[in-house]
Amino acid sequence: MDESPILVDKRQGYRVITLNRPQRLNSFTESMHHALKAALDDAQADSTCRALMITGAGRGFCAGQDLNDRLAKPGETIVLGGTLEEFYNPLIRKLRDLPFPVVAAVNGVAAGAGANIALACDIVVAAQSATFLQAFSKIGLVPDSGGTWFLPRLVGPARARGLALLAEPLPAQKAKDWGLIWECYPDDELIGQGNELCERLAAGPTYGLSLIKRALDASETNDLKTQLDLERDLQRSAGSSPDYAEGVKAFMEKRAPNFTGKKGS
Template identity: 65%
Template structure:
């Protein structure tokens, strides 16, 4: 069943979404895309959900596109722009725009679109055994799912070009040292760390965190003047929320704040 392809674990203030095709290293099929997008929309519609964890079942996070899922038939010329437009682009846009922090817990391999979907999340944790692979060049393809956008911004143009052109695996340890991910952790500690992050984020001012996500994304293309004006406008919005009043009151009262969720 489609619903079995993404497992949803509802916790106090956050959800865990687990890609569940372990026999295929959680590679993307049309059905998996539909299930993941539906799970993200359901989380967005649940106002009690204030953070997400995205991870994979079994020994890998996601091996990218399942090439046996009808994208290539011997003797025929496929139009790969169709699945990109139908599945991958909406998924990346949803991960970037969803109004809550998304923590990606990368267990094992994250290859091709699997790597770039991880980079579309807000905070990336990786197990020591994890590897990131821009596998596209080995198939004569171009990095998609935002790969050509994320890579230069995460690691700089020189490393981005080498990763894309050579398609060599990058260890979690190297990914952390290059600033590609937030943190590498020991395999046994990955989900404990991810749950701790999500639980903490679920207690924070969710609307303010959503504005931070928006501001950081547009800063990549804004001029300084445009970004300063956006910061002015966003700060005006944030300052009118009950969470700002609660944060200041808690600071003055010398107590922990009790922030509300999404409006």
């Protein structure tokens, strides 16, 4: 296994990013944060990258922060808010703002920030053996990396409070049943299914998909009137794109569309 903390596999139309510290369940260190940021920035700058999959090496997806990476020396105080401000919060914002869909393929335990990094992705699929764990309360902390925002919106306030306060593992099948994730698959099918999703998304109308992401994110805080106005404005942008023209033409000609993902004028 490559010793780099982040592996990048460039595929036709999309990339696969693998969190690569399997001996530590892919828990985050500062160097891993820097490597992941560079990988995401590079993917965003590549006009041929139209989808992204994030998964983990070995038996885990991500166990959150590697506590050994920030152990205080005698007489020092750890400022956890600084770690969030410098690394985790920008990562979550980046994942939400990427102009193409992001798939999380959760291959094993996703704990703490690792669980919430997965939930920040657009589509989450998981192996049947995978679990999601809001481990923060076990060490006296608050769910971070968007956990207190994602959980109530995905599973409702009662389940969100139970997951956050009790810190009990949530199996992948129950996570699907609760609406936390999109789908779960047999372990040996997960990566293949994730690749198929990315291939499908990469062949889609990328610009339109990016506008869908914007609309859904805005709907979390907009009232209906504001959201209707936003839909109007985004639809104008989508309607001016080459992919819209191609989609209508392909429909009329009864053939598969050939989307380019380009923005409109």
